Amino acid sequence: MEDYILIKPTMEYAEQIAEYRKAFLESGDSMDGTGPLRRMTDPGEYISFCETCEMRATVPENLVPATQFLFIRTFDNKLVGMIQIRHELNDFLKLYGGHIGYSVRPGERRKGYARKMLKKALPYCAEIGINKVLVTCIAGNVGSEKTILANGGVYESTVYEPGAKVNLKRFWIAINPIC
Numbered sequence: 001m002e003d004y005i006l007i008k009p010t011m012e013y014a015e016q017i018a019e020y021r022k023a024f025l026e027s028g029d030s031m032d033g034t035g036p037l038r039r040m041t042d043p044g045e046y047i048s049f050c051e052t053c054e055m056r057a058t059v060p061e062n063l064v065p066a067t068q069f070l071f072i073r074t075f076d077n078k079l080v081g082m083i084q085i086r087h088e089l090n091d092f093l094k095l096y097g098g099h100i101g102y103s104v105r106p107g108e109r110r111k112g113y114a115r116k117m118l119k120k121a122l123p124y125c126a127e128i129g130i131n132k133v134l135v136t137c138i139a140g141n142v143g144s145e146k147t148i149l150a151n152g153g154v155y156e157s158t159v160y161e162p163g164a165k166v167n168l169k170r171f172w173i174a175i176n177p178i179c
Ligand SMILES: CC(C)(COP(=O)(O)OP(=O)(O)OC[C@H]1O[C@@H](n2cnc3c(N)ncnc32)[C@H](O)[C@@H]1OP(=O)(O)O)[C@@H](O)C(=O)NCCC(=O)NCCS
Pocket: 029, 030, 031, 032, 101, 102, 103, 104, 105, 108, 109, 110, 111, 112, 113, 114, 115, 116, 136, 137, 138, 141, 142, 143, 144, 146, 147, 150
């Protein structure tokens, strides 16, 4: 059995999704890579929303299709991280958001999980036809920058995002296409 797996959200993890959300609300950290989890108090509603976001036919008009994964530590079936893969880039994502967002549960940081989670997500990107992955992070987010670099990220530029009033560093990860 693998030590860690990426799986799509299901009701089996409803309680852990709610706990994950609570931990981030308490820590005040940004809930990156979770889509609209911050504003959804009902994990069931969140799980169905994630499903509708995967396909162009059902994703809300203002969003691009995206796949949500839970990063599960298999020995104790614990949700330790979350990662979202956007299938395409709209104007905002092209400049600021990138293809991938992720986060690790506050109590589980500095154990290499972000690095492992991003690594596991890259083959899925290739599977859905993304061979050059744009990943961005706020300048000064050392943990995220190291995560991107450890996964082959090549720095391209830094841009100012006026909405959040932050400088964002942009990196590209090239992955081998699946033949
Ligand atoms: C950024 C984040 C995902 C890192 O998760 P993590 O599981 O702690 O990261 P890892 O343990 O895989 O660490 C990756 C590297 O960053 C380093 N690192 C992690 N957090 C760090 C921190 N706060 N300060 C300095 N270095 C840090 C690790 O030591 C490791 O370095 P190494 O490759 O030299 O060993 C996590 O802090 C988080 O969820 N933050 C809030 C959301 C967020 O910022 N998401 C990223 C959006 S782009």
